Amino acid sequence: MDPAASPVADEPRAEVVAEPTPAEAPAEPEAAATAPAEDEPADVVRAAEVTRTWHPGGPDETPATSGDLADADAEPEREAAPEAATEVADDDTAAAVEESPNGTTDLTGEAILLVGAATAAETGSAVESEPAAETDSAVESDAAVESEPADAAIEPAPVADDHEGERGVAVIPLGTIATGTTPMPRKKRTIRVAREAPAPEAPIVLSIDGLVKRFGDTTAVDAISLGIRAGSFYGIVGPNGAGKTTTLSMITGLLRPDGGSVHVNGIDVWKEPRAAKRITGVLPDRLRLFDRLTGAEMLYYAGSLRGLDHRTVLDRSADLADAFGLEDALDRLVADYSAGMTKKIALACAMIHSPRMLVLDEPFESVDPVSAANLTDILERYVAGGGTVLLSSHSMDLIERVCDSAAIIVGGRVLASGTLDEVRRGDTLEERFVELAGGRKAAEGMEWLHSFSD
Numbered sequence: 001m002d003p004a005a006s007p008v009a010d011e012p013r014a015e016v017v018a019e020p021t022p023a024e025a026p027a028e029p030e031a032a033a034t035a036p037a038e039d040e041p042a043d044v045v046r047a048a049e050v051t052r053t054w055h056p057g058g059p060d061e062t063p064a065t066s067g068d069l070a071d072a073d074a075e076p077e078r079e080a081a082p083e084a085a086t087e088v089a090d091d092d093t094a095a096a097v098e099e100s101p102n103g104t105t106d107l108t109g110e111a112i113l114l115v116g117a118a119t120a121a122e123t124g125s126a127v128e129s130e131p132a133a134e135t136d137s138a139v140e141s142d143a144a145v146e147s148e149p150a151d152a153a154i155e156p157a158p159v160a161d162d163h164e165g166e167r168g169v170a171v172i173p174l175g176t177i178a179t180g181t182t183p184m185p186r187k188k189r190t191i192r193v194a195r196e197a198p199a200p201e202a203p204i205v206l207s208i209d210g211l212v213k214r215f216g217d218t219t220a221v222d223a224i225s226l227g228i229r230a231g232s233f234y235g236i237v238g239p240n241g242a243g244k245t246t247t248l249s250m251i252t253g254l255l256r257p258d259g260g261s262v263h264v265n266g267i268d269v270w271k272e273p274r275a276a277k278r279i280t281g282v283l284p285d286r287l288r289l290f291d292r293l294t295g296a297e298m299l300y301y302a303g304s305l306r307g308l309d310h311r312t313v314l315d316r317s318a319d320l321a322d323a324f325g326l327e328d329a330l331d332r333l334v335a336d337y338s339a340g341m342t343k344k345i346a347l348a349c350a351m352i353h354s355p356r357m358l359v360l361d362e363p364f365e366s367v368d369p370v371s372a373a374n375l376t377d378i379l380e381r382y383v384a385g386g387g388t389v390l391l392s393s394h395s396m397d398l399i400e401r402v403c404d405s406a407a408i409i410v411g412g413r414v415l416a417s418g419t420l421d422e423v424r425r426g427d428t429l430e431e432r433f434v435e436l437a438g439g440r441k442a443a444e445g446m447e448w449l450h451s452f453s454d
């Protein structure tokens, strides 16, 4: 999200309580990658030990990673010293390990679903193998690819299409401009038909009630309430500074609310943070990762921290790397990853423990279109398997293509929420968003900009 929106000195992360800061690589980078004996009961403990040996960075570093397990309850807000944050995280890690003596989570069924989904999620095969029926009312019109007869009348201008042939889209022919006898190839525009929202009787997996957060005189989140049903692909949109990140941070236990409550699957996030975090996967804003680890080590760390046993972590890491197209990057330091690759490895870390719900802050930012399509496919399969995704994005088009429901947040308040059709009310999401966000600002003034410096 826009760093300019929140001054560095006051940024939410300063208040975040999370894992130890990865300013330095572990003394022995092989620690995570070196496989303990298969039957060694202390796989996970080893990860906890590794955590303890890492040294938090300098005071500038703020701890937050996608695999957060830290208990923010024990943490003073904002002014928390890095050492304190580390200690809390360590304790919590140890506790998490103790809670998983057999090295597994209690989500085995979902794990199988997720890993199965991830394995099958290679873009090409997914496109071919997925029946259109799975994407609800997706319709592809063959007519769209046909050439127009030479005598066709002038029709609306063609629109370039980046998503040609994409699974689960309606293809809307926009016509051609006929020129003499040579038929112009007809271009087509694809618009994803919105997914069906979960049935009203589907259980609410995320319940947000009267959430409030203030920063001094600024009320960043002003009594937000939302109910998100299991199996929903839910998008949050809003202008810069609307309170999206602040809201997501409170939902995931990273930022303590001033008021209100959050329940995940009936668990109070702020009363039972560990239990809530066990079923939540988080891609936080402004990724701060243990980037002196390789991708493989990061996945191993994330999986171990979540209580997975050695074999399971390796298997899932391989599946996730394959699904995200990171196989060849696993042995490279995350510090050397591109922005998109970093986003992908962070997302893989968020998914490795097969959470019931994924909370993703701008997951598609910096991700190239092909990878975004791949990522979308992975998330859709996750949702089809019963998972729930809550994401924020500035891309209205993306939200319209992948989500079934959305909320528009402006000035810390929900101004519209519900299924996409309920929110859009016959307009596009962008039009509705612009309307609720106060309309377009006339580009007046700044005539000096046209005086050009030369």
Ligand SMILES: Nc1ncnc2c1ncn2[C@@H]1O[C@H](COP(=O)(O)OP(=O)(O)OP(=O)(O)O)[C@@H](O)[C@H]1O
Residues within 6 Å of the ligand: 001, 002, 005, 006, 007, 010, 011, 012, 013, 014, 015, 215, 216, 218, 219, 220, 238, 239, 240, 241, 242, 243, 244, 245, 246, 247
């Ligand atoms: N730690 C903080 N201290 C002071 N103000 C903060 C802090 N964190 C956020 N804010 C303020 O809270 C408001 C909401 O910020 P938030 O980051 O949640 O917005 P956002 O919707 O995610 O914005 P963007 O789309 O630009 O990322 C902003 O006015 C921001 O300046």
